[in-house]
Amino acid sequence: MANEIGSTSILDADEKIPIAQLSGVYKIFKQKKIEVMALRGIDLKIYPGELVVIMGPSGSGKTTLLNCLCGIERPNAGSVKIKGMEITKLRDEGIQKLLQEEIGIVFQSFNLIPSLTAAGNVELPMIVLGHLSKKDRRTRVEDLLTKVGLDHRLHHRPATLSGGEKQRLSIAMAFANDPALIIADEPTANVDSVSAESIMAVFKEFMASNPNKALLIVTHDPALRKIADYTLVIRDGQFVRKIESKADKGSRFDSESYNEDDFITDIDMARMDEKTTRIIQQKNYPYFKDVKICPNCHSMNILKKMDVSEPFCQIIDAKIIQRASIFCKECNELSFVTITAHDLNKVKIERMGFD
Numbered sequence: 001m002a003n004e005i006g007s008t009s010i011l012d013a014d015e016k017i018p019i020a021q022l023s024g025v026y027k028i029f030k031q032k033k034i035e036v037m038a039l040r041g042i043d044l045k046i047y048p049g050e051l052v053v054i055m056g057p058s059g060s061g062k063t064t065l066l067n068c069l070c071g072i073e074r075p076n077a078g079s080v081k082i083k084g085m086e087i088t089k090l091r092d093e094g095i096q097k098l099l100q101e102e103i104g105i106v107f108q109s110f111n112l113i114p115s116l117t118a119a120g121n122v123e124l125p126m127i128v129l130g131h132l133s134k135k136d137r138r139t140r141v142e143d144l145l146t147k148v149g150l151d152h153r154l155h156h157r158p159a160t161l162s163g164g165e166k167q168r169l170s171i172a173m174a175f176a177n178d179p180a181l182i183i184a185d186e187p188t189a190n191v192d193s194v195s196a197e198s199i200m201a202v203f204k205e206f207m208a209s210n211p212n213k214a215l216l217i218v219t220h221d222p223a224l225r226k227i228a229d230y231t232l233v234i235r236d237g238q239f240v241r242k243i244e245s246k247a248d249k250g251s252r253f254d255s256e257s258y259n260e261d262d263f264i265t266d267i268d269m270a271r272m273d274e275k276t277t278r279i280i281q282q283k284n285y286p287y288f289k290d291v292k293i294c295p296n297c298h299s300m301n302i303l304k305k306m307d308v309s310e311p312f313c314q315i316i317d318a319k320i321i322q323r324a325s326i327f328c329k330e331c332n333e334l335s336f337v338t339i340t341a342h343d344l345n346k347v348k349i350e351r352m353g354f355d
């Protein structure tokens, strides 16, 4: 049952021990009489030096996967090894040690302690681990906060920081004890594009200066996916696709410059119903600058088509109300959005382009 998509191609590197290895991992949540199978046989190997991205629709099991990988959740079946050590049977102390020493977590919700300053937050994991003297801790805190561009915010409390600064602070916390693996859950989801860029720069720098460490990021951010070794697409608790990105880095994930024909030939037709197939086979996709992401999974890897016939195109109160079909290559969903155009001339020009 377990699918193989998550295994890397470095299978000849037998002597290399993966930093993280999940084999046939299942996770079922039970609430009263309802069971949700959040993970259905996940296989994944992350080797030193790898940056792996996971993406998938909401509810597909991304956070559950990260939680199982770091011991926060126990899987119902399967094995989870960190640096060769099985962690599914560890008692509390073992999990705590794992989280203190081997895995740094960047939570989507930041998980900062409001009463501590930025420096205090980063120092806390070091105090808990107890490996460093006070002087060494302070030096490391300053180094880390400088690396994430917060050296001017050492004594600020989280409430006084912007969203991007909080996110960078939570990254510095994850790095505090120099873990072998950093896992990050949507690290750029709640920040503006400038902050997202600086967060990406921090991860890039981490990979460049720590060739024996690894990074696993849940994200829909195309910029982060571009710097990854590969992206795994998860759906209903299973990996359904592996996208190598270093080999074909570039336009593939760049919605501004993609070649539509490439996309059309690359679509998994087998997964689509007849109606969807008909829609994507019409090659006259208009370019709607306003519609950039899949409403279902937020991927930018989408095909778009304006529905110009009645009843999908109407003029109401001098506004054009029009429906656009969006086919998402990542989650294979067909969605519809309604575009309200206040500027009639602009829309007319756009429509002339694809009529």
Ligand SMILES: Nc1ncnc2c1ncn2[C@@H]1O[C@H](COP(=O)(O)OP(=O)(O)OP(=O)(O)O)[C@@H](O)[C@H]1O
Pocket: 029, 030, 031, 036, 037, 038, 056, 057, 058, 059, 060, 061, 062, 063, 064, 065
């Ligand atoms: N503690 C829980 N109890 C019951 N069901 C849960 C629990 N945690 C997650 N689930 C369910 O498991 C499935 C996977 O949830 P998960 O949080 O892993 O999804 P996700 O891919 O991270 O989604 P999102 O993109 O919205 O964060 C969902 O159907 C969710 O409702």
Ligand SMILES: [Mg+2]
Pocket: 062, 063, 064, 185
């Ligand atoms: Mg989640």
